Amino acid sequence: MARLNDEGQWIVMMGFIISISILILAIAVGESSLVGKTTSESVLEFSKCDIQDLRSEIMTLKERGILDNPEIKNDLSEISIQRVSAVTYFSSWKEYNYNYIFLHFNNGVTTYNEVYDEYTP
Amino acid sequence: MPGIKKGYHESGQLSLDFIVGFTIFMIAFIFVITMMSGLFIGLFSRTVDYDAVAYRTAVILVEDPGEPRAYVGTSSWHLLDLSYQLNRDSIKRLGLSLERQSPGHLQSQKVEKFFTYAPLPGCSGNDVFCYPDDYRNKLLFGDYPYSFNISYRILGKTDQYSVGEIPPPKHGYIRRLVKVKEPGASMNVDLTNLGNEYIHVSMNFHELYNLTNPLYRIDPLNEKTTIYLRNFLIPNTAMVKTPFVIIFPTSGGEPTEVMAPANSPTIRVYSEPGVPCSSYSPGCIMSDQSYIEIEEGFFKRVGLDEYSYIKINLTFNQSIGGFSDYVFDYTTATIPPPSTAVIEVNVW
């Protein structure tokens, strides 16, 4: 024959259009399926209780006046690394009329740094 | 028309080739659509995560002091009179915690204020929260009108506070345990019977408010204060003058005296538990059961703040007092231990 019969090409064209539309829908609009993280998972992942507990403990130590004890610092760092899987560090110093405490917490997902100051004339 | 080659008769029949090809195409198309239907489920979800809303509500209640919070120049939200619409609108969040730095420690006055409510329309113009609108706007947030039930009970007691209806079987739920600061510091004054007819109880507010942990703080401005009198050796000793407060200005200068007014909030003298003194002439008979109660809000009424220094004068008709002041501070006064409470939040 002199010329290819292209009357059936509409079927392939339909197939092509459908494939492209699937691609566009899936990639552009279907992105929502990639971020299907539940609220519970996000809440569990953020270590709010760890940070609040650590802060409360540092305040307890401050009220008892034993923040400078090196053994306590080692206790906190060592147990924190091994059992909480977090790097925890604190230090305290005094400048002019202020007492300062620096607190650091990092569990790989969340990092928390705080400098707490208290005016003590 | 497909399926008919040029020159053929228009018999109206599809060729076998067309049918086969189109069938294969349709089968594949249906197969693909079936595979794709799983991908788009997330787009059409209509479920609301009620547990997440309950959790968020509980966090605001238990860990947030609310807005407006007690700060220099502003009152905490529980001290505002809701009869005024301006005050009601200025409350942005209902949080029960004492302070921002003390999550999980609640203030009992905030709890009591939180659970005073009335349904519309009886609530506007009164000092109560509107159920459910105020709670939806100031606690649950969001466009969806959630139904809720928040309940509270101090462990060891059976009475509960509650706001909201009975939850249906399926609902979002969270339970929290908290410590609640019980208001009211008290001090025992052991009379020394040395020779004065009056005694002075001195209070340095700056020292009292300097304690960093708010759960153990003595708070005479916002809570009631009780002074118990002990060791009356002479029978029929009576208080013969209304108690008055000597205020020493923080910037120095002459002290001023303020008599305790007749109406609340004021300093009330009780000769026996529950029996207030009605008059001081001829005198109110005192015994070891007597006590003085400085009502909540009295010190604010006379214009004191966290830096004030005052002495309270109590005058009797016998020489029962000593020559030095009775100092009201953390070594002489005690506060009740904090109670434990359980809060449940249901959302649906």
Added chain:
Amino acid sequence: MVNNIGQLYTIEGVAAGVLMVFTAYLVINSTTVITPQDIHIIDLQLEQLGNDALSVLDTPNSSVLNPDPAENKSYLQRQIENDGGNAFGQNFSFLINSKVNPYESDNLNFNATIYYRDSATGQLRMEEFYQSANYYRENAVKVKRWVYVNPTGQNNPFGLEERDQVVLVEVLLWRG
């Protein structure tokens, strides 16, 4: 009847079908669908409740200004210093199982252990504190609390060093 004209539509149809299926396969393979799971909400509720209960037990009745050690030490600190595992267990169980309705009670169980550091060797030591039930394979969460202790002069059977120290109380908590 069958001639080379007959392959026209069949081939087109097959080609279209193959194209669509291949695209669908590529798309599905590359997107990961995470379906929301409700199971985590139980973990969230348990973890929050366990942390709350430990915090309540670790709050003393008054500040350090009060010289009475029964008042300025928290309940948890006193039980650790005196090996009061049973007392702690009863109290913790009461707290986590209490509901607002005083006639109802929840059904949660737990195991508590204490981790402390030996200052001479730097090693961590562990001590079983309380077990309310045997743990098999239930879905459990672990909550923890730092506690300051100083067991000087106390009844101290499991050999905490008599110095100011910070120990970690870990509680494994599950329903049922």
